[in-house]
Amino acid sequence: MKTAxxxxxGSNCDQDVLYAVRNTLGTEVRAVWHGxxxxxxxxxxxxxxxGFSYGDYLRCGAMAARSPVMQAVIDHGRRGGLLxxxxxxxxxxxxxxxxxxxxLTNRIPAFICRPCLLRVESTATPFTSMYAxxxxxxxxxxxxxxxxxxxxxxxxxxxxxxxxxxxxCDGAGNVTEESNPNGAMNGIAGIVNEGxxxxxxxxxxxxxxxxxxxxxxxxxxxxxxxxxxxxRRV
Amino acid sequence: MTxxxxxxxxxxxDGVLDTQGKAVERSLHSLGHDSxxxxxxxxxxxxxxxxxxxxxxxxxxxxxxxxxxxxxxxxQFSVEVEGE
Numbered sequence: 001m002k003t004a005x006x007x008x009x010g011s012n013c014d015q016d017v018l019y020a021v022r023n024t025l026g027t028e029v030r031a032v033w034h035g036x037x038x039x040x041x042x043x044x045x046x047x048x049x050x051g052f053s054y055g056d057y058l059r060c061g062a063m064a065a066r067s068p069v070m071q072a073v074i075d076h077g078r079r080g081g082l083l084x085x086x087x088x089x090x091x092x093x094x095x096x097x098x099x100x101x102x103x104l105t106n107r108i109p110a111f112i113c114r115p116c117l118l119r120v121e122s123t124a125t126p127f128t129s130m131y132a133x134x135x136x137x138x139x140x141x142x143x144x145x146x147x148x149x150x151x152x153x154x155x156x157x158x159x160x161x162x163x164x165x166x167x168x169c170d171g172a173g174n175v176t177e178e179s180n181p182n183g184a185m186n187g188i189a190g191i192v193n194e195g196x197x198x199x200x201x202x203x204x205x206x207x208x209x210x211x212x213x214x215x216x217x218x219x220x221x222x223x224x225x226x227x228x229x230x231x232r233r234v
Numbered sequence: 235m236t237x238x239x240x241x242x243x244x245x246x247x248d249g250v251l252d253t254q255g256k257a258v259e260r261s262l263h264s265l266g267h268d269s270x271x272x273x274x275x276x277x278x279x280x281x282x283x284x285x286x287x288x289x290x291x292x293x294x295x296x297x298x299x300x301x302x303x304x305x306x307x308x309x310q311f312s313v314e315v316e317g318e
Contacts, residue, residue: 058277059305066302095305102308104246109253149250149308183251 001229003029003045006073008064013050013086013206020206021047024222034067044229045082046073048089050142050204060103060145061091070096082126082225083198087143090190090200099193099200100158101150106143107183113142115214116181116203118189119169122162125192126228127199130220136173137217139203141181141189146202148184148191155185166190166201238283238291241314242303245276250308279303288315 003021007014014031021029032039034053039046054063064070070092077083077098085093093099106112115138120131131137150158158164166189170179175187182202190201205218246252252274259273281298285291295313304311 058303062302062305094307102305104250104308105253107251107253109257147251147253151307183253 001025001027001045001226002040002043003027003047004032004039004043005029005047005049006032006034006039006069007049008034008051008053008067008092010053010055011049011051011088013088013204016204017047017049017086017206020209020218021222024209024219025226027226032069034064034069036069037072039069039072039076043076043081045084045225046076048073048083048085048092049206050087050089053088053092056145059091059095061088061093061095064088064092065095074098077193077198080195080197082229084127084225085198085200086204086206087141087146087202090202091145093198093200098198099191100154101148101191103145103202104147104149105145106147106181109144111142111144112146112181114140114181116141116189117169117171117179118166118203119173119175121164121167122192124162125165125196125199125224127192127221127224128165129228130224134173136169136171137208137220138215139205139208139218140214141203142207143182143202146182146184148188148202150185158191159186161194163191163194164188165192165199166203235284235286236317238285238288239316240281240283240291240295241316242279242281242295242299242311243276243314244279244299244304244309244311245274246308247310288317291315 167187205221208215208218255273
């Protein structure tokens, strides 16, 4: 399994992701600068990490979505390659239109950085196959612009096709107004595209991948990807 | 070829919650501005474009909005063109 982590000017979770993949899976993972035109041959998984690419100028993720490396990343996603956007990476994926919707300033306009509970809504994705459906996991969030929004008809289409993968919830797995940290529609924390190969989420699985850092609920995320790719090779 | 000064006004679409506008609205109310009904905050972008005509300058500006400046899912925009 080969992973490429794209680094934009202002990315700040790239090292965390590189470390989490290497430490959890022990597989090859490379950093790719945004100015490159290609990603390494044989890349199975491309990760757009969290951070403040281009200083969040104009709109979060807007400039990064149009940077040189993105054509190769978009091509990878369109070919069915696994593509993951975490936090700012999710914002970038919506700006490329590979994922529907947009991420707006939190309901209370402040930066929120804290552990967060999520309900796994779908295990039928390459990223979540090793979780149980309805399982409650804890990943941290760290964002000011995470209010997932999309037009009502698109929201319905997304829900109808089971495209919501993670929802903010309480300890009992209930999705409530109080458990929703940022005002995202339907408590949506993460979604997958129709093809099932492109996932974006606001919470950070890479910061929940080692006990000493506060939790290991993210490990199954990386192991799901690894297992999916192993099965594809068989 | 004339240089045209283009003013682009970008706003969140109606129905999309403008948290910044709401926060400023509350703040103005707390300062005693009781007649204030609503606040919306947007972006103002100025472009200087070389073009043969006002229409061409406008078309180029709209293309720039579609390509990068505006996210049509959540935002709407208007364009004003001025000759220099």
